[in-house]
Amino acid sequence: xxxxxxxxxxxxxxxxxxxxxxxxxxxxxxxxxxxxxxxxxxxxxxxxxxxxxxxxxxxxxxxxxxxxxxxxxxxxxxxxxxxxxxxxxxxxxxxxxxxxxxxxxxxxxxxxxxxxxxxxxxxxxxxxxxxxxxxxxxxxxxxxxxxxxxxxxxxxxxxxxxxxxxxxxxxxxxxxxxxxxxxxxxxxxxxxxxxxxxxxxxxxxxxxxxxxxxxxxxxxxxxxxxxxxxxxxxxxxxxxxxxxxxxxxxxxxxxxxxxxxxxxxxxxxxxxxxxxxx
Numbered sequence: 001x002x003x004x005x006x007x008x009x010x011x012x013x014x015x016x017x018x019x020x021x022x023x024x025x026x027x028x029x030x031x032x033x034x035x036x037x038x039x040x041x042x043x044x045x046x047x048x049x050x051x052x053x054x055x056x057x058x059x060x061x062x063x064x065x066x067x068x069x070x071x072x073x074x075x076x077x078x079x080x081x082x083x084x085x086x087x088x089x090x091x092x093x094x095x096x097x098x099x100x101x102x103x104x105x106x107x108x109x110x111x112x113x114x115x116x117x118x119x120x121x122x123x124x125x126x127x128x129x130x131x132x133x134x135x136x137x138x139x140x141x142x143x144x145x146x147x148x149x150x151x152x153x154x155x156x157x158x159x160x161x162x163x164x165x166x167x168x169x170x171x172x173x174x175x176x177x178x179x180x181x182x183x184x185x186x187x188x189x190x191x192x193x194x195x196x197x198x199x200x201x202x203x204x205x206x207x208x209x210x211x212x213x214x215x216x217x218x219x220x221x222x223x224x225x226x227x228x229x230x231x232x233x234x235x236x237x238x239x240x241x242x243x244x245x246x247x248x249x250x251x252x253x254x255x256x257x258x259x260x261x262x263x264x265x266x267x268x269x270x271x272x273x274x275x276x277x278x
């Protein structure tokens with residue numbers, strides 16, 4: 001009798017422990033940046049909660065800590081970076097991180113409060129680009145498309161200021177962290193910036209870019225990725241949340257409301273719909 005009681009007690013303890021582990025596995029710590037997509041992520045988290053999946057959104061103000069926190073095990077997932085940025089972070093820091101889903105592609109543009117056309121840019125004007133190796137290349141590609149500079153042939157996504165082979169207007173480039181670019185519109189003549197950051201800052205109409213990126217042709221290389229560690233790459237809970245973000249109509253409506261203009265973003269997992277919207 002005593003043995004049976006003990007066995008039942010041990011079984012109950014084991015079951016309680018298993019249930020506790022199962023519950024813990026259904027909790028996701030998701031690292032994000034300030035972005036208009038956050039409203040949609042909050043909707044997705046609410047939808048996930050209704051399905052028994054608890055998603056904790058943890059916001060970071062920079063582009064380095066989310067990967068460090070994920071690599072160290074302080075996050076289960078992050079969502080803030082495109083593929084070239086991720087690859088550069090892995091190469092520089094030795095992170096063990098993998099993309100497991102694609103999200104929204106943020107466009108990038110050239111903005112100014114001082115000119116309305118590139119031919120108005122004066123000799124020696126001050127212009128701004130991102131300071132990280134990948135987003136700087138994306139910005140310089142825009143300056144080249146605008147006819148303002150020439151880049152070394154084959155410079156690619158990681159083009160830097162050192163790859164400028166012609167600068168006929170003697171533009172003075174200043175380098176700033178990506179999130180800060182939206183805040184210097186009053187201080188420079190032309191700036192590479194992100195509609196998503198301008199929306200978040202509320203400092204300027206993001207539709208007024210003199211030139212927008214055309215990233216669709218490269219297979220949505222710059223769409224944001226859901227990123228995790230290799231041991232969680234097949235985690236059903238993470239995949240469930242990504243599926244909610246991509247497929248729930250209320251989430252998609254929140255994305256559309258946040259951006260306002262379909263030209264400012266693309267739903268990279270739906271290329272046919274994206275092309276139809278352009």
